[in-house]
Amino acid sequence: xxxxxxxxxxxxxxxxxxxxxxxxxxxxxxxxxxxxxxxxxxxxxxxxxxxxxxxxxxxxxxxxxxxxxxxxxxxxxxxxxxxxxxxxxxxxxxxxxxxxxxxxxxxxxxxxxxxxxxxxxxxxxxxxxxxxxxxxxxxxxxxxxxxxxxxxxxxxxx
Amino acid sequence: xxxxxxxxxxxxxxxxxxxxxxxxxxxxxxxxxxxxxxxxxxxxxxxxxxxxxxxxxxxxxxxxxxxxxxxxxxxxxxxxxxxxxxxxxxxxxxxxxxxxxxxxxxxxxxxxxxxxxxxxxxxxxxxxxxxxxxxxxxxxxxxxxxxxxxxxxxxxxxxxxxxxxxxxxxxxxxxxxxxxxxxxxxxxxxxxxxxxxxxxxxxxxxxxxxxxxxxxxxxxxxxxxxxxxxxxxxxxxxxxxxxxxxxxxxxxxxxx
Numbered sequence: 001x002x003x004x005x006x007x008x009x010x011x012x013x014x015x016x017x018x019x020x021x022x023x024x025x026x027x028x029x030x031x032x033x034x035x036x037x038x039x040x041x042x043x044x045x046x047x048x049x050x051x052x053x054x055x056x057x058x059x060x061x062x063x064x065x066x067x068x069x070x071x072x073x074x075x076x077x078x079x080x081x082x083x084x085x086x087x088x089x090x091x092x093x094x095x096x097x098x099x100x101x102x103x104x105x106x107x108x109x110x111x112x113x114x115x116x117x118x119x120x121x122x123x124x125x126x127x128x129x130x131x132x133x134x135x136x137x138x139x140x141x142x143x144x145x146x147x148x149x150x151x152x153x154x155x156x157x158x
Numbered sequence: 159x160x161x162x163x164x165x166x167x168x169x170x171x172x173x174x175x176x177x178x179x180x181x182x183x184x185x186x187x188x189x190x191x192x193x194x195x196x197x198x199x200x201x202x203x204x205x206x207x208x209x210x211x212x213x214x215x216x217x218x219x220x221x222x223x224x225x226x227x228x229x230x231x232x233x234x235x236x237x238x239x240x241x242x243x244x245x246x247x248x249x250x251x252x253x254x255x256x257x258x259x260x261x262x263x264x265x266x267x268x269x270x271x272x273x274x275x276x277x278x279x280x281x282x283x284x285x286x287x288x289x290x291x292x293x294x295x296x297x298x299x300x301x302x303x304x305x306x307x308x309x310x311x312x313x314x315x316x317x318x319x320x321x322x323x324x325x326x327x328x329x330x331x332x333x334x335x336x337x338x339x340x341x342x343x344x345x346x347x348x349x350x351x352x353x354x355x356x357x358x359x360x361x362x363x364x365x366x367x368x369x370x371x372x373x374x375x376x377x378x379x380x381x382x383x384x385x386x387x388x389x390x391x392x393x394x395x396x397x398x399x400x401x402x403x404x405x406x407x408x409x410x411x412x413x414x
Contacts, residue, residue, distance in 0.1 A: 033263070
């Protein structure tokens with residue numbers, strides 16, 4: 001079966017995620033803002049693992065590095081690790097319920113933040129993890145929307 | 159990551175990519191522009207007239223205060239001359255607008271719509287109407303990136319306005335809180351004291367409001383006290399800022 005080209009919707013979804021990521025948030029809201037770029041890339045890896053894998057996650061990580069103004073490679077590593085986990089689990093997770101996928105994304109968001117904290121501590125940059133529970137909750141709550149949208153796009157294109 | 163952190167080799171790539179993602183920052187500003195437009199277009203004529211009257215009255219009060227300030231500045235200059243101290247120079251400013259905010263809660267940076275073409279340089283101080291906001295860390299052709307004073311990698315020499323006690327204020331990755339480092343329990347500081355930039359280090363000009371001491375506490379057995387500071391500037395709200403052009407080496411160094 002010839003694979004369907006999903007690059008167009010994928011690029012649009014990443015652009016929308018980047019715009020959402022850059023929307024200014026004031027006060028404590030910034031701590032609640034989920035990493036939508038990470039979640040969208042996980043979504044594409046879970047639904048289309050034959051086209052989007054670790055390399056794709058690392059490329060989105062490069063985009064995140066430029067958007068978050070981090071040293072090139074910081075988010076490449078984080079996205080790459082999360083992408084690898086999502087890629088390995090993708091063959092089972094599509095058969096799981098939305099709730100199970102939500103739990104996985106929540107775990108991956110926490111994992112990403114912990115890796116980030118580790119990288120910051122390697123560079124001797126003070127870091128706080130107080131925002132982690134709030135971030136995990138909002139990421140988990142936003143996941144169903146991303147999951148359903150990517151699933152629908154995937155089904156529609158096929 | 160190591161190369162990018164310790165060298166400048168990848169800065170051309172950063173410049174290209176930063177210019178490429180700039181339209182995204184413009185797009186993210188659309189909601190606030192619409193809100194601004196909505197607020198302006200929704201004002202009635204009567205409200206505008208009332209505002210105009212209030213601004214005229216305020217302008218009159220400020221003119222009066224300015225006259226007193228000029229008198230004080232002249233007196234200060236005379237006293238400094240008597241003391242053979244260095245003459246304080248008036249700083250010139252340039253109005254700028256925030257066009258992007260860092261999406262990461264760990265990194266407190268903003269992108270402004272002035273760059274190398276406007277004479278902006280690395281290390282240039284940035285203010286809002288209330289106080290010191292931060293300093294420029296990257297300059298591009300038409301825009302620049304500023305590190306805010308609340309970023310956890312930022313530290314700034316300050317002094318208490320009341321008595322001149324010096325200290326260093328550090329960011330905590332919280333827009334509403336900073337901390338003072340290495341403050342002795344015997345230091346003459348109380349909650350409510352205003353902190354201004356001390357000018358030490360030569361990066362920030364002296365005398366700009368930085369924050370107010372919110373609380374002072376000491377953990378049992380600790381050598382230093384924990385001092386929390388409320389920033390004066392509205393770091394996560396201000397849209398229009400001022401770039402301060404100070405005289406001296408910083409600018410020359412930054413322009414290289």
